Amino acid sequence: MTADRAAIHDLFAEYGAHLDALRYDDWLGLFAAECSYYVMPRENHERGLPAGLIYCDTRAVLEDRIRALQEANKYNIHSDRHLIGLPRLVRQEGEAFLVEAPFAVYQTEQEGDTRLFATGLYRARLQATEAPLKIREQLVLLDTFAVPSLLATPL
């Protein structure tokens, strides 16, 4: 199998677009039936420490997080804007692609003030067993690990 760069680019484009438009269920749809999603402070990653800010080691935990976000959690009223850099194909392992992409997320509050909320690197394992490509693992390496205010909406 050859890497379908267009499909990888489309996946990341959809990823950001769904989050910014609050389409969390569609965003979940980009993940495989078995998947993981971690937001990891660079401070921990560099020291080999395992704790994450968000630690969804199974799809069930990820779905619980999104349900909590939709039904229970309260957070600063804002909108997100994901700027996702060009995905870089690191390597192919059988029917999986290891892909990295840098990102920045800006948050805009109700009265129109925008601030840089986070920068970091997506390190994803994409599953290509059948079309379309799905996210099997997503590690969000967070440069901005002194989290401004709080982290509710996914990166």
Place this chain on the structure above:
Amino acid sequence: MITADIWPALDYSRVPYRLYHDPALYEREQERIFRGPAWSYLCLDAEIPGPGDFRTTYVGDTPVIVNRDRGGEVQAFVNRCAHRGAIVRRELSGNATEHTCIYHQWCYGLDGGLMAIPFRRGIRGKGGLDPSFDLGAHGLRRLRVAGVNGAIFGTLAADAEPLEDYLGPPVLAQVRRLLERPVRVLGYNRQRIRANWKLYAENTRDNYHASLLHEFLVTFGLDRATQVGGVTMDARHRHNITWAEGGSDTDETANRAYGDARVRSNYLTLKEPSLVAFRPEHGDCLNLAVTSVFPGTVFVQISNSLAIRQIRPRGIDEVEVFQTMIGYADDPPEMTAHRLRQANLVGPAGLVSMEDGEAIEIAHRASKAETTAATVIELGGAGVISDRDYRVTDVPLRGFWSYYAELLGIEPAGAVR
């Protein structure tokens, strides 16, 4: 200047909003509290296990180095060069035989003593320091350090009472309970909140808000005000333990209480129940124990998620909450996995804690311009400050303010303590 007559009530049931916003007060807090007779958590023994291991941290906004010397003793000193005031040790952690400032390479030992100065005698007999300059008088300012079960505390005050007396029996027992076995650090997280640090210190003592602000708790039936629980303070009421017992109420009792209060309760189930499932491990059934030590240390147990927080003031308008996530060194891998999963509950993205950042930011923002009004602290009654065996209370906030007023020298005559 803020004086003892600022208080509208002698029981601290009214706290003027000015106390969260006055820049001059911030300086006085740093001097009389953080550099005063209070003790602050610095780090864990487990983070600096060997000789030369160091961590850099803060006491209030004072930068501090903590290290282990060659004899195995923990030493702490202010991380500011005696020469030009630069940060001496810039890294967060590491191992070193000495600490050398990069600016002019003044070099300090693991006891903070000044060991060497480049070109001390100048070059070819010209320049350098006068021979009368006393290296011994120019070391890094030392902190007194003391520990409880591997938690290292420090104070800048020579006259601070002994740590164990400062904590008092109930808090000491809670810290020993949380650290009953050697610990392992699982990671750190940091949250920068645009609010005065005292709003966060109060938040950790506020039992009343938990199941109302943090709707995750009641939505998924994890923690409810109908559980057996309460607040326990030290004799001076400056510290507090907020506690609750798991499985001590029924869905029926909870639904009736929250229904009467028109608050939704327990209406969803998790796809991954282990996210909140509590495994008793300390020989008791406490599934919530939040121990706040004045001024800025919090020991946290929420279910099986364990953490220590430092409240780091960053000026009058901002605070960093620095949290160290821990497990026990002898946890089997499966228990570590459980704790990592339950770490989802706490921290800046915590399912039951993210709201605190927003709550105290909006409290800070709306009270900024207020010069006369005061906040109301009366849940569980006004008057005497004492322990409560129920959860709908914010009495420990009044204890915090009582000791705060004492240290700042603004305690009114006849005030409750």
